[in-house]
Amino acid sequence: xxxxxxxxxxxxxxxxxxxxxxxxxxxxxxxxxxxxxxxxxxxxxxxxxxxxxxxxxxxxxxxxxxxxxxxxxxxxxxxxxxxxxxxxxxxxxxxxxxxxxxxxxxxxxxx
Numbered sequence: 001x002x003x004x005x006x007x008x009x010x011x012x013x014x015x016x017x018x019x020x021x022x023x024x025x026x027x028x029x030x031x032x033x034x035x036x037x038x039x040x041x042x043x044x045x046x047x048x049x050x051x052x053x054x055x056x057x058x059x060x061x062x063x064x065x066x067x068x069x070x071x072x073x074x075x076x077x078x079x080x081x082x083x084x085x086x087x088x089x090x091x092x093x094x095x096x097x098x099x100x101x102x103x104x105x106x107x108x109x110x111x
């Protein structure tokens with residue numbers, strides 16, 4: 001009987017808190033669900049930013065900023081999301097080491 005060892009899973013990449021994912025060409029990408037949640041949470045500060053600083057993208061009902069996210073803050077040597085608990089869904093789904101992370105980090109060496 002031929003037994004094959006299970007594939008060795010690599011440890012997932014740990015977030016380095018480099019902030020590059022939030023400084024790429026599109027930031028604060030919002031969906032209608034995000035807007036509804038912020039209305040329910042009475043987050044007028046976020047809604048005001050979305051209404052005044054974002055643009056509709058690709059006619060899909062999404063909106064986004066170009067450039068760094070205004071809610072990205074530096075804390076010493078690392079970056080921090082000041083709206084982390086209610087960040088847009090696209091940000092919540094973002095995974096360290098995924099293709100978007102790799103694109104943001106390409107050519108940039110972080111500690």
